[in-house]
Amino acid sequence: MRRLMIIEDNADNRLLLNAILGDTFAITEHANGPDGLTALATELPELVLLDISLPGMDGVEVLRHIRANPDFRHLPVIAFTAHAMSDDRSKYLGHGFDDYITKPIVDETILLGSISRLLDRVPA
Amino acid sequence: MPINTAQDAVGDVNALKRLERFGGSKLRAEITLLFLQEAPSRIASARAALDAGNIEGVRSVAHMLKSSAGQMGALGMQKLCEQLESPEHSPNLSLLLTDLDHELVRYIAWLETAPQAGAPT
Numbered sequence: 001m002r003r004l005m006i007i008e009d010n011a012d013n014r015l016l017l018n019a020i021l022g023d024t025f026a027i028t029e030h031a032n033g034p035d036g037l038t039a040l041a042t043e044l045p046e047l048v049l050l051d052i053s054l055p056g057m058d059g060v061e062v063l064r065h066i067r068a069n070p071d072f073r074h075l076p077v078i079a080f081t082a083h084a085m086s087d088d089r090s091k092y093l094g095h096g097f098d099d100y101i102t103k104p105i106v107d108e109t110i111l112l113g114s115i116s117r118l119l120d121r122v123p124a
Numbered sequence: 125m126p127i128n129t130a131q132d133a134v135g136d137v138n139a140l141k142r143l144e145r146f147g148g149s150k151l152r153a154e155i156t157l158l159f160l161q162e163a164p165s166r167i168a169s170a171r172a173a174l175d176a177g178n179i180e181g182v183r184s185v186a187h188m189l190k191s192s193a194g195q196m197g198a199l200g201m202q203k204l205c206e207q208l209e210s211p212e213h214s215p216n217l218s219l220l221l222t223d224l225d226h227e228l229v230r231y232i233a234w235l236e237t238a239p240q241a242g243a244p245t
Binding site: 055 | 194
């Protein structure tokens, strides 16, 4: 199974993502950015689904730390956010996220398609 | 003047059916329970932030609750959270939080009448 890390402070969203992705991927989850960053080296995720509005260190800052680490510079990271204004997508892609998925999840195939496309770039 | 009115839609049954599609009646029940446990304390923490003059704190809680409300199909709550997040509604935050309290009560009542898992549409 491919390894996914979820960094999301909302317990209901973690539950939902596990329901959608748990049969297909090996998932680890963290409720805040520092815990996720600490676990990168041991869990070695192949893709990170990263909430933007995290308490303390927000998702953009977490991404900055990921990109600053040579071991994870090219790790695919999807912004997972309830910010859904018309210019938010380009804003987050501009920050260096590989894709952008909005909450609430209405069509799970959009999420699954994004993950699949990004994982295709990463050797299993 | 209330921001939300009793005529507005309270809930979206399609959102509940989506939860069932994602994870069956078990997921729907678990997420519903989490939402009903957490929503009152989130509204209370937004109220506490407002009382402390922490407008960003109010917006942060509203943002989190908006996502959960959207997933639960709590349309009225989602709309109120969007308004709480918006700078243009800053003068109305106290009123919006009161409306959000009332809307949670309306949503709970709506949930009790919503079709249960597996029920025909």
